[in-house]
Structure formats: C-alpha cells, structure tokens
Amino acid sequence: MYPRPFTYHRAASLKDAAATLAELGPEAKLLAGGQSLVPLMKLRLSSPAALIDVGHIQGLNYIRAENGAFRIGALARHTDMAQSAAARHVPILHDCAAGIADVQVRNWGTVVGSIAEADPTGDWAPVLLVLDTEVECLANHGRRSLGLAGFIQDAFTTALRPGEVMQELRVKATERGSGGCYLAFKRCAPVYASASVAVQLALEGATCRQARVALGAVALTPVVATESAKALEGSDLNAKSIARAAEAAAASCEPPCDGRGSTEYKRALIRKLFTQAVNVAARRARGESVEVSHHYA
Amino acid sequence: MPSVSTSANGLLQLQLTVNGKAVRAEVEPRTLLVELIRDILDLPGTHIGCDTSFCGACTVLLNGRSAKSCTLLAVQADGGELLTVEGLERDGKLHPVQQAFAENHGLQCGFCTPGMMISAVHLLEHEPKPSEQQIRKAIAGNCCRCTGYQNIFRSVAAAAGMMKG
Numbered sequence: 187m188y189p190r191p192f193t194y195h196r197a198a199s200l201k202d203a204a205a206t207l208a209e210l211g212p213e214a215k216l217l218a219g220g221q222s223l224v225p226l227m228k229l230r231l232s233s234p235a236a237l238i239d240v241g242h243i244q245g246l247n248y249i250r251a252e253n254g255a256f257r258i259g260a261l262a263r264h265t266d267m268a269q270s271a272a273a274r275h276v277p278i279l280h281d282c283a284a285g286i287a288d289v290q291v292r293n294w295g296t297v298v299g300s301i302a303e304a305d306p307t308g309d310w311a312p313v314l315l316v317l318d319t320e321v322e323c324l325a326n327h328g329r330r331s332l333g334l335a336g337f338i339q340d341a342f343t344t345a346l347r348p349g350e351v352m353q354e355l356r357v358k359a360t361e362r363g364s365g366g367c368y369l370a371f372k373r374c375a376p377v378y379a380s381a382s383v384a385v386q387l388a389l390e391g392a393t394c395r396q397a398r399v400a401l402g403a404v405a406l407t408p409v410v411a412t413e414s415a416k417a418l419e420g421s422d423l424n425a426k427s428i429a430r431a432a433e434a435a436a437a438s439c440e441p442p443c444d445g446r447g448s449t450e451y452k453r454a455l456i457r458k459l460f461t462q463a464v465n466v467a468a469r470r471a472r473g474e475s476v477e478v479s480h481h482y483a
Numbered sequence: 484m485p486s487v488s489t490s491a492n493g494l495l496q497l498q499l500t501v502n503g504k505a506v507r508a509e510v511e512p513r514t515l516l517v518e519l520i521r522d523i524l525d526l527p528g529t530h531i532g533c534d535t536s537f538c539g540a541c542t543v544l545l546n547g548r549s550a551k552s553c554t555l556l557a558v559q560a561d562g563g564e565l566l567t568v569e570g571l572e573r574d575g576k577l578h579p580v581q582q583a584f585a586e587n588h589g590l591q592c593g594f595c596t597p598g599m600m601i602s603a604v605h606l607l608e609h610e611p612k613p614s615e616q617q618i619r620k621a622i623a624g625n626c627c628r629c630t631g632y633q634n635i636f637r638s639v640a641a642a643a644g645m646m647k648g
C-alpha cells in the first residue's frame with residue numbers, strides 16, 4: 187500500500203519544524219514515530235502534501251522530573267515512559283505506557299504524538315486528564331501553555347494553531363496518599379481500546395478526599411466523569427459507594443455502537459473497569475504496590 | 484542526521500547500515516521501510532502479512548528497537564542500523580534463536596517466523612531470562628496462524644537457555 191506522494195522535510199529542531207510548518211501551511215504535517223500517521227496515509231485517510239520529520243532530532247526523548255512535575259519530551263516513546271522514574275512514581279503512567287498495542291508500536295510511538303493525534307480511542311488522554319497536565323506549544327512568534335482539557339477539542343482535533351507544534355507535556359507529580367489506575371478492555375494487543383477508565387484518588391484514612399475519573403473510547407473525546415468523582419468524594423470507599431460511582435460513570439457517556447460493541451455493552455465494560463480501577467487506585471493510595479494488566483477478549 | 488540529500492528527480496538518498504554492511508539507496512519519500520528492504524535491498528526474508536500494522540510478519544530491528552517495517556517510512560531509517568532476519572546467521576552458524584526454533588518446532592509454514600524471531604531477539608537482548616508471561620507479552624504483536632504459539636514459547640525459552648550457556 188502506498189501513501190499519496192508528498193514532499194519530505196527534515197527538521198533540525200522543533201523551532202525549525204515550527205518555522206517550516208508556518209511556511210508550508212495547513213497541508214503540511216509533522217512526522218514523529220509514524221505509528222498513527224503512516225497507517226492513516228497508507229489507507230489514504232490522510233494525505234498531507236508535505237511531511238516535516240522531527241524524528242531525527244536528538245535529545246527530545248527525555249522524561250525529566252523538575253519543580254514537582256514530569257516533563258515529557260516530544261519524542262519520548264511509550265517504551266521510554268514504561269521504563270521511566272515517572273512511571274515508577276506515578277503508577278497510572280506505567281499502566282498506560284505498558285499496555286499500548288505491542289512492543290513494536292511502543293518502541294516507536296510517542297506520548298506527545300498520541301495527544302496530538304487526539305484519537306477518541308487513544309489511551310493517553312484519559313490518563314493525563316486525571317493528572318494535572320499542561321501542553322507546551324511552540325510557534326515562530328513564541329510559546330504558550332494550555333491545560334490538556336482545553337487542548338483536546340474534538341475527535342482528531344486539538345487547539346494547535348497553524349504553525350504551532352507541541353514541544354512537551356508537563357504532568358504534575360502526585361502527592362503521598364494519592365493513587366491511580368488505568369484499565370482498558372482490548373480485543374487483542376495491537377488494537378485500540380473498546381472502553382477504558384482512568385481513576386486517580388486521594389485518601390484520608392478510609393475516606394476519599396479527592397477523586398478524578400476519565401473515560402476513554404466511549405465518546406468523540408475523552409469524558410471527564412465529574413458526577414462519578416463527586417459520588418466518591420467525601421464517602422468511605424466500600425462496595426456500595428463504588429457501585430454508585432460506577433453507575434454515574436456509565437451514565438456520563440453515550441458510547442457509539444460499532445464493531446467494538448453496542449452502547450449497552452460498552453457501558454457494562456465501563457462499570458466493571460471502573461470498579462476494578464477504583465480498588466487498585468485505593469490500594470496504591472495506601473502505599474501498596476499493585477501490578478495490573480489490561481483485559482483482553 | 485540533520486539533512487538528507489535529494490536528487491533532481493525528487494528521490495531521497497539514504498545511507499544506512501543493513502545487517503552490518505553500509506548501504507546507500509534512493510527512495511521516494513512515500514516508500515515504506517519494508518519496500519526498501521524487500522524490493523530495493525533484495526532481502527525478501529522480511530515478510531508482508533497484513534500490510535496494516537497488525538501481524539508483525541514485517542518486524543525488524545531499527546537502532547536496536549523492534550519495529551513493524553510496514554508502518555515506518557524508509558526515510559525514518561536514514562542514518563540508522565537495521566537488522567533483518569538475514570543478519571541473524573553469522574559465519575554460516577545459525578543464531579541461537581534460529582537454532583531453537585528449528586529444534587522445538589517453533590514453526591510450521593514459516594510465514595510469521597522471521598518477525599517472530601526478531602521479536603524474540605529483541606526480548607532476549609533486554610531480558611536474558613524471560614518468564615513465560617514476558618515471552619507472551621514480547622510476541623503479542625506477532626500473529627501465527629499455524630502453531631498455536633505453544634512451540635514458539637518453548638523455542639524462545641530454549642533460546643534463552645542456549646544464550647546463557
């Protein structure tokens with residue numbers, strides 16, 4: 187399968203990439219790992235007139251702790267994240283990084299590219315939405331920083347302006363007493379999720395002090411389930427309160443009926459994944475080390 | 484690799500190391516890595532199964548990282564080091580992973596085998612003593628339509644044993 191012809195430009199730096207993007211206009215696209223773009227171009231669902239390759243730029247695959255946040259460079263790959271100190275400190279990052287597709291895709295696909303793609307079934311957006319995440323953007327005329335919730339505008343649509351590139355993501359480090367978990371249901375490894383749930387909780391004794399819940403693959407954008415989070419906050423975590431919050435999570439989305447399942451089936455997945463994720467998040471919040479894996483059909 | 488030279492007819496001139504040898508090649512920007520490997524470099528051991536990023540038959544190592552070569556552009560390998568199944572054998576001697584697949588019936592039709600073995604090599608480079616769970620995860624991106632996988636798991640475990648000794 188051949189993509190449509192395009193012209194190729196290799197960027198020497200992200201600044202250079204932004205300048206070339208401004209010059210070439212909206213028909214040009216950045217190429218990072220190519221793990222979303224190349225399949226789309228082969229199917230001719232995307233046919234950019236020009237590609238600006240940032241993949242050969244050195245030193246952009248960093249994941250660094252700085253001032254209470256983790257900075258994720260534009261070329262940090264899923265594999266880099268799975269092996270990072272950030273993923274040891276914030277286990278929900280590990281849940282996500284180690285569960286994306288298969289080894290080959292994780293070796294080349296980037297976290298930043300995944301957010302730029304804004305695929306409604308992508309794994310990173312729900313995870314980074316339950317953490318505090320800022321998107322650092324770079325253009326010819328300067329930089330700006332946006333909260334992730336405002337950055338993702340619609341399916342495959344972000345707030346990036348013409349001539350603007352993503353420089354890095356900044357994820358606030360979580361505090362002691364906070365624990366999270368991300369679980370997805372996938373039909374097999376190299377496919378996107380049918381439904382997924384990200385939960386981050388802060389506990390005080392048995393009581394949930396603060397909760398954040400986001401759902402993936404059940405709408406055109408990730409769903410921040412505020413009602414579900416509210417149902418947990420201030421309550422003791424037990425089977426009853428968790429079931430109530432699971433119901434609220436399922437009610438907060440209208441999953442599309444498609445090849446991955448019916449609306450009701452995906453709601454059922456959300457309830458189940460939510461219940462498991464809350465239990466793991468609570469154990470982690472209490473300092474336990476818990477390993478999880480996505481569910482495969 | 485800050486720049487790439489382009490010929491008058493718009494072809495990109497790539498330089499890379501393939502199975503230890505320096506190689507030059509001219510490609511269109513849209514040429515896929517697997518097409519460079521099979522059609523231009525004439526190394527047909529790397530297979531095309533699904534051509535849609537799913538089956539892993541096209542798996543190669545690029546700069547030490549396993550990759551589905553149908554899901555990368557050839558130009559992404561410029562300046563890089565590529566290992567294909569043809570590069571596993573050294574001086575007429577099979578790589579332990581090849582030997583183990585042969586001895587443990589790790590293949591039937593053999594179509595998935597080049598990709599399977601490259602994924603196994605990648606695993607053993609990072610994890611010399613893999614658990615069964617780690618072996619299963621390592622080949623989650625490689626489909627086999629024949630063996631039912633059990634003999635592949637055995638082959639990878641046997642290769643780990645041979646490489647340790």
Ligand SMILES: Cc1cc2nc3c(=O)[nH]c(=O)nc-3n(C[C@H](O)[C@H](O)[C@H](O)COP(=O)(O)OP(=O)(O)OC[C@H]3O[C@@H](n4cnc5c(N)ncnc54)[C@H](O)[C@@H]3O)c2cc1C
Pocket residue numbers: 215216217218219220221222223224225260285286287288291294295296297298299300301302303307308309310350351352353376377378379536537554
């Ligand atoms: C078989 C397969 C299975 C997969 N399964 C999953 C899965 O289960 N879950 C999941 O989340 N993902 C999955 N993916 C997608 C994978 O995570 C991609 O790697 C990721 O979405 C994109 O990263 P990339 O570096 O490859 O980006 P590319 O494909 O290079 O680019 C993707 C988009 O982002 C833009 N872009 C990249 N970098 C920047 C930047 N710095 N600034 C602005 N724009 C930029 C590009 O222009 C392009 O539009 C799968 C992919 C494959 C091939």
Ligand code: FES
Pocket residue numbers: 530531532533534535536537538539540541542551552553554
């Ligand atoms: S041919 Fe590349 S993954 Fe199937």
Ligand code: FES
Pocket residue numbers: 589590591592593594595596626627628629630
């Ligand atoms: S041996 Fe036939 S596909 Fe694996």
